[in-house]
Amino acid sequence: MNFAATKELEAEVDELITHYPVKRAASLMVLHAIQEQFGWISQEAVQWTAKKLELQPINVFEILTFYPMLRQEPMGKYQIKVCRTLSCALGGAYELREHFCKKFGLDAHKHGAQTTPDGKFTVEFVECLASCGTAPVMMVNDDFYEGVSHAKADEIVGECQ
């Protein structure tokens, strides 16, 4: 993939850099901006970011590999992130993830993120989303959902077109 930053992205990144007295500090926010536009962060995007922030590519790559939210490969169009941690587990998070896996023909016993062959849905467990009082909770891309019953889950999926 050839990485080509749009004018908008370039402008956004230039603005982000002004938030910090040291350019490097902008790197996480820049990666967020790239991922928002492309859905993931390619090696070319890493190179571009490094150049922009006057860093070595490894300085950017080591952040990309550390943070769970940053993607090194394309994911499904709709990324379903089910909270796995204790309060949600007590509230049925494991059953909820299994429900999605069954629905999409994915292997519920497999660890990590899984994407349907048509690239439409990714299902994964994530750690505590900080809304333990409304368990189980989940996100679909940037949208947050709480108290997700199986019926509600089906409804949410139904809206993903």
Next chain:
Amino acid sequence: MAQEYKLILKYADEPGYTPDIECYLRHGGYDVLKKALALQPRDLPDGKKLSGPEQIREDVKISGLRGRGGAGFSCGLKWSFVDRKSGKPIYLICNADESEPGTFKDRQIMYKDPHQLIEGMAISCFANDVHLAYIYIRGEMVDGAKILNRALKEARAKGFLGKNILGSGYDLEMHVHRGAGAYICGEETGLIESLEGKRPYPRIKPPYFPAVLGLWMCPTIVNNVETLCNIKHIVAMGGAEFAKLGTPNNTGTRIVSLSGHVKRPGYYEIETGKATIGELISDPKFGGGLRDGRKLKAVIPGGSSAKVFKAGEKFKLKKKDAEGKEILVETDMLDLPYDFDSLAAAGSMSGSSAIIVMDDSTDIVEALANISEFYAHESCGQCTPCREGSLWMSKTLHRLTHGEGRAQDADYLVKIADNIPGGRTICAFGEACSWPVQSFVAKFKDEFVAKGAADEARRAKEVAAPVEQQALAAAHH
């Protein structure tokens, strides 16, 4: 009777209350910032003068405010450590990386009343001669970051941020910085590394105390969202008046996040120490009790790293009798006042004030396996005891919950847990991942041993069984 007491969340859940600045201004918003900026130097008996910022810092000390993020450290003391003579800029960071499992209080503030946080931060910045501040919000709170950015824009437009705020000559800029799904960024030095654009590996203390060598090696204050909101109320009512809220040494209010097996999970703001754990769980104003027909099994009182309490557990707490003599009073776990000191005296902590309730339907080994998987996932990997230990504990608990356990796994778990914390790691994550294991196994040992022993017995049978039965067992497994 225990009551809710809404100080921080006074307006947040009022019908019609919106996060925009107009609504905030209608509710007296930014009046306290105006008051703070207008403070005149006060004469001291010794002829010296106390500047406005110094008066605020003094008031915060008097208020007794303790950090709401987890450690419960005195905020006034934390501020007093700031190196003000280095000649370097001083930074303030709001720790909005709310990620301790069980905790969802800062979310309420930021999503519903973002200007309260900004005002609290602006006052704190003014008090500490800070001109550039950041809100480090966890990456998953995408809407939260948008709400805060909108609020910052509004505050700038109204002159509450930027150059020469309200004609006071004081400049302050503030930005939102998003994390990306790593729990360790809630550790203040890890957060600083993350903000600098690096992996969030916590720094070793000494020498890297943020108050001296923080963000870009400059003096830095890192405070939790709720802590910073409290600053506004301390300046509004005065430190001495604030200290009357709550109980001695546990002043102000706390927003308790209540989750798990209760009828009414949610967040409840109380005067610190003025409600017991039992009241928070059972009172109809709070948790409303357990689900019908269920009995209490365990309570995690302060976020998942806090040591668990077993139902029926009793503690001897120091109290003063009628004559002021110190006596030991036997106190049931449910009768512990919800504050910093009582929970510490009972061997646990109020942490980020998150209570997770488990009833008798809970498989306690599964519960610990869940917690340990979290810590194994979130260890930053910098220190060997934590990186390896958290993973070993999680793997051991995985086998215990997947039919592969051993009777001695209980002792094995404790042995690993005992060898992680206590100065063997750079940050307190070592403690955070060990405390649940140590306390769960100590208090529910029979369940851990029974599970492992049952697995061993089943496997022994399988080995002894004819080959075709083994195949059958494997198919079922």
